[in-house]
Amino acid sequence: SQQGEEDPQALSIQEGENATMNCSYKTSINNLQWYRQNSGRGLVHLILIRSNEREKHSGRLRVTLDTSKKSSSLLITASRAADTASYFCATPNNAGNMLTFGGGTRLMVKP
């Protein structure tokens, strides 16, 4: 079974709206990372949040982490058509040498 699972699997919004994606995981973690993947392209690292952090911001991105609920959320504010992509959460194993990815949320932002 997957360590990280995103919810929803697909999300369609209008440009300017906010998009929220959630990620749940099963075991304790050192950190949780969010990545973006445009269709047919590689992954782009967005944010890393450590287990002792509760919230982190980067531009229009806001990530929260709730270790008691084993969940994280990624909020993209004032979305743009260019934000259309798949978004993945990933967590490292205990040795920190392997990332386990969820199945991703496919976000479509309509202009």
Next chain:
Amino acid sequence: NAGVMQNPRHLVRRRGQEARLRCSPMKGHSHVYWYRQLPEEGLKFMVYLQKENIIDESGMPKERFSAEFPKEGPSILRIQQVVRGDSAAYFCASSPQTFYEQYFGPGTRLTVT
């Protein structure tokens, strides 16, 4: 500072041939990871290497797949006697240490005909 480089970007092989995928990590990164992504799925870990050492290959199929990261040159993921089920995107990532962000290359899309 160039990012992670992978080549080729696209590779077509007939069943039974060998596929060689190359990855050059970011400058200063000594940790290299390979992942495989099947269509419409997330990435699955295959192997983690440091220079001249395979540290964790728990995600690698036991047969036909091998990886190396020599002292000089790129990391190589080698798939012998490819089958149609090997068709996927193969991504390489690198990091300066464990528990850090992993930076991904553009991937090699392997198609087995």
